[in-house]
Amino acid sequence: DESGAVWMQRMAKTYDKLVWLNPVQEKYWDYTPSITMLKELTEDKMFPLTLGGLEKGMAFLSR
Numbered sequence: 001d002e003s004g005a006v007w008m009q010r011m012a013k014t015y016d017k018l019v020w021l022n023p024v025q026e027k028y029w030d031y032t033p034s035i036t037m038l039k040e041l042t043e044d045k046m047f048p049l050t051l052g053g054l055e056k057g058m059a060f061l062s063r
Contacts, residue, residue, distance in 0.1 A: 008041045018042055019057040023049040 012018050020042045022035065029035045029046070039046050045060060047053035 017061050020046045021049040021057055022046050
């Protein structure tokens with residue numbers, strides 16, 4: 001079995017743009033090691049799983 005980080009690295013190599021919609025409240029992001037790792041793997045393209053976060057993520061992907 002491979003870790004989620006390996007799969008995320010594959011996605012980052014496959015696609016020009018990548019975002020992560022995070023269901024965890026944004027105020028907890030800096031205190032969770034797995035979220036910190038995902039922020040690094042997505043080059044800080046992480047948005048909250050809200051309507052506003054979805055809009056920001058889609059705006060980034062459509063540029």
